[in-house]
Amino acid sequence: MSRLSIENALTDFRRLDLLALGDTPIHRLDARAKVLATLAFVTTVMSFDRYQISALLPFFIFPLCLVILGNIPAGYLLKRIALVIPFAVMVGLFNPFLDSRAMVRLGPLAISGGWISCASILIRAVLTAGAALILVSVTGFSAICHALNRMGVPQAFTMQLLFLHRYLFVLIEEAKQVSRARQLRSFGSRGLGIRNSGPILGNLLLRTWERAERIHLAMLARGFSGDFHTRRESRFGGWELIFILGWTILFIILRVWNISAVLGRLLTGT
Amino acid sequence: MHMADALISPTVGATMWTASAAMIAYCSTKVRGERDERKVPLMGVLGAFLFAAQMINFTIPATGSSGHIGGGLLLAILLGPHAAFLIIASVLVVQALFFADGGLLALGCNIFNLGFFPAFVAYPLIHRVIAGANPGRLRLSLATIIAAVAGLQMGAMGVVLETVSSGISSLPFSTFVSLMLPIHLAIGLVEGFVTAAVVAFVASARPDIVQNAFPARPLAQPSLRPLLLAFLVAAVVTGGVVSWFASSQPDGLEWSIARVTGQEELSAPAAGLHGRLAALQEKIALLPGYAFSGQDESTAAAIQRDERIGTSLSGIVGGLATLSLVAGIALLLKRRSLPAK
Numbered sequence: 352m353s354r355l356s357i358e359n360a361l362t363d364f365r366r367l368d369l370l371a372l373g374d375t376p377i378h379r380l381d382a383r384a385k386v387l388a389t390l391a392f393v394t395t396v397m398s399f400d401r402y403q404i405s406a407l408l409p410f411f412i413f414p415l416c417l418v419i420l421g422n423i424p425a426g427y428l429l430k431r432i433a434l435v436i437p438f439a440v441m442v443g444l445f446n447p448f449l450d451s452r453a454m455v456r457l458g459p460l461a462i463s464g465g466w467i468s469c470a471s472i473l474i475r476a477v478l479t480a481g482a483a484l485i486l487v488s489v490t491g492f493s494a495i496c497h498a499l500n501r502m503g504v505p506q507a508f509t510m511q512l513l514f515l516h517r518y519l520f521v522l523i524e525e526a527k528q529v530s531r532a533r534q535l536r537s538f539g540s541r542g543l544g545i546r547n548s549g550p551i552l553g554n555l556l557l558r559t560w561e562r563a564e565r566i567h568l569a570m571l572a573r574g575f576s577g578d579f580h581t582r583r584e585s586r587f588g589g590w591e592l593i594f595i596l597g598w599t600i601l602f603i604i605l606r607v608w609n610i611s612a613v614l615g616r617l618l619t620g621t
Numbered sequence: 622m623h624m625a626d627a628l629i630s631p632t633v634g635a636t637m638w639t640a641s642a643a644m645i646a647y648c649s650t651k652v653r654g655e656r657d658e659r660k661v662p663l664m665g666v667l668g669a670f671l672f673a674a675q676m677i678n679f680t681i682p683a684t685g686s687s688g689h690i691g692g693g694l695l696l697a698i699l700l701g702p703h704a705a706f707l708i709i710a711s712v713l714v715v716q717a718l719f720f721a722d723g724g725l726l727a728l729g730c731n732i733f734n735l736g737f738f739p740a741f742v743a744y745p746l747i748h749r750v751i752a753g754a755n756p757g758r759l760r761l762s763l764a765t766i767i768a769a770v771a772g773l774q775m776g777a778m779g780v781v782l783e784t785v786s787s788g789i790s791s792l793p794f795s796t797f798v799s800l801m802l803p804i805h806l807a808i809g810l811v812e813g814f815v816t817a818a819v820v821a822f823v824a825s826a827r828p829d830i831v832q833n834a835f836p837a838r839p840l841a842q843p844s845l846r847p848l849l850l851a852f853l854v855a856a857v858v859t860g861g862v863v864s865w866f867a868s869s870q871p872d873g874l875e876w877s878i879a880r881v882t883g884q885e886e887l888s889a890p891a892a893g894l895h896g897r898l899a900a901l902q903e904k905i906a907l908l909p910g911y912a913f914s915g916q917d918e919s920t921a922a923a924i925q926r927d928e929r930i931g932t933s934l935s936g937i938v939g940g941l942a943t944l945s946l947v948a949g950i951a952l953l954l955k956r957r958s959l960p961a962k
Contacts, residue, residue, distance in 0.1 A: 357673075357676045357677075360676060360720075363719065363720070364719060367719055389725065390725065390726075393626060393724070393725050393726050394631050394634075394635075394726060396626075397626060397627075397629065397630060397631050397634065397726055398630070398631045401788065401789045401790075401791075431720075431721065432721065434720075435720060435721045435722055436625075436627075438623060438625050439625035439626075439627040439628055442625075442628055442784065442790050442792065443627070443628075443790065445790065445791065445792050445796075446790060446791040446792075449791040449792065449793070449796075450791040465791060468789070468790075468791060471789075472627045472628065472789060472790070473627075475626065475627035475789075476625060476626070476627035479625075479626035479627060479721075479724045479725065479726070480625075480626070480721035480724060481721070482725065483717055483718055483721045483724060483725050484718075484719075484721050486718065486725075487718040487719060492715075492718065492719075495718070504645070505645065505646055505649035505650070505653075506649075507648075507649035507650075507652050507653050507707065508645050508649050508707055508710070508711065510661065510665070511664055511665055511668065511707050511708065511711045512711045512714060512715070513665070514661070514662060514664070514665020514666065514668070514669075515665050515668035515669050515672070515708075515711045515712065515715060516715065517665070518665060518666045518668075518669040519669045519672055519673075519715070521669070522666070522669040522670055522672065522673040523669075523672070523673050523676065525673065526673035526674065526676055526677055529677065530676070530677050544679060544680050545679050545680070545811065545814060545815060546818075547679070548677070548679040548690075548815050548818065549815060549817075549818020549819050549821065549822050550818070550822050551677065552674050552677065552690060552815065552818075552819045552822075553818070553819045553821075553822030553823050553826065554822070555670065555673065555674060555677075556670060556674075556819060556823060557823065557826055557827060559666050559667060559669070559670040560663070560666075560667075560827070560830065562666055563659075563662045563663040563665075563666040563667070564659070564663075566662040566666065567659050567661075567662045567663070570662060
């Protein structure tokens with residue numbers, strides 16, 4: 352998380368949460384349908400072997416459709432994806448050094464297998480990272496948690512997720528205050544070191560702990576019985592079935608036939 | 622060190638998902654079974670704390686770079702392994718969804734690497750054993766640092782194994798290991814120092830919280846000896862038996878490359894990073910190539926049985942050397958900690 356400043360992280364959270372409040376046909380679908388379709392998408396994309404580029408390209412259809420139908424700002428999404436792919440690309444960049452046998456010849460230019468698998472990793476990273484961000488921005492976090500619960504994830508864990516999400520904003524605000532106070536007192540960057548981080552984090556931890564005790568009392572006072580309630584009730588109907596079946600069949604077709612290669616052959620007439 | 626979706630195969634992803642899902646189910650029933658209602662909001666808010674704490678960066682001495690706390694071990698010390706595992710898993714789910722950190726299919730790997738190792742290996746098997754029932758401040762800090770380093774090393778090893786067995790990246794096992802483990806040794810030391818400082822701070826400000834973490838019933842004190850014995854046996858067995866196969870059979874990656882190209886290993890550019898790393902490895906290795914270097918090569922190659930004896934001997938010697946190195950460091954630390962008391 353170090354690459355994100357606290358303010359940016361907070362804005363990003365709020366932005367994704369606000370996007371999830373949208374009211375498009377995609378937003379209105381039951382969360383389970385979107386979770387399952389996204390998982391099917393990610394699994395299919397990852398099942399290709401490492402020298403595959405052309406067959407991966409048709410898969411951009413899924414994120415594009417959701418972005419357009421769900422009215423998600425594409426530029427914002429691309430910026431977020433650019434932030435998260437460095438790790439995959441860093442590991443992928445070793446491939447050209449380790450795998451130098453020529454695989455593709457474009458006239459006099461020979462491209463090694465390493466460069467091809469590196470490009471493949473980059474495409475996979477964009478597709479899979481995009482899928483996760485799109486899922487949360489067209490569904491919303493609490494709806495995803497309820498979907499997980501209805502699909503059999505233990506309630507203790509979904510409750511943990513909901514609590515975490517609910518208090519994230521509060522605690523990030525506190526961390527922001529602590530961090531700003533430290534910065535203001537550290538002229539010449541003295542005091543930003545590891546020596547002071549123990550008491551600072553410990554302080555934040557104690558404030559958190561005491562807040563949890565107050566929250567628990569407040570919950571008891573309001574008759575907390577172990578359930579969260581959501582505003583939007585949804586059910587799994589015909590549209591959801593069409594959504595899942597349609598995408599799954601498309602993914603299977605794209606997995607079995609390489610549309611890019613077929614098109615290429617058609618267009619070059621070979 | 623989040624694993625990314627782009628680097629793993631569905632088989633590895635699904636396997637680790639299953640393992641992590643089973644752990645989540647197990648921990649959920651455990652936490653439910655404790656019937657401690659206060660824990661529900663406490664765990665949720667501590668998850669939010671972990672998230673916020675990871676955003677507070679500090680400068681790391683001597684490097685000038687900045688880092689942040691991982692926090693798995695800290696939570697395990699304060700709340701026990703089951704609750705800690707659930708909290709870490711929930712933080713990783715939020716990171717995967719809101720920041721696409723890691724990704725959905727790699728989530729299983731990440732939960733296992735960053736949750737299972739600190740909560741269920743480093744905390745119960747290392748931290749509690751070293752810290753004992755009623756640790757002093759120094760002993761507690763030492764236990765925390767060692768456990769943090771060990772937990773991060775295991776997590777980094779997990780990343781390497783998952784990446785290599787997925788086969789999307791071309792990085793060979795040895796190169797990746799020699800990159801990841803030293804980096805995470807440094808990260809682990811920083812994590813250990815900061816975790817120890819936080820635990821010490823909490824222990825002085827709210828002793829009740831840390832007291833609860835060390836239950837009244839003390840751990841059986843002599844349990845250290847069978848554990849060490851088991852480690853010794855395991856080290857000798859793996860060193861002796863596994864290294865038979867390690868060198869003679871090409872691993873999956875080498876095998877597949879050999880099938881494609883018809884040669885055993887790809888000729889990596891000698892001037893590149895790989896070449897330099899390999900040269901470094903040659904230089905620092907006590908037993909180059911895991912066989913006796915002084916041995917006459919033609920006789921060693923002639924009789925395979927002899928070669929096997931050579932490798933398994935070097936495996937055992939390597940295992941013992943590692944163990945004695947660890948023991949030496951422990952002795953050194955113990956001797957240095959005595960006058961301080």
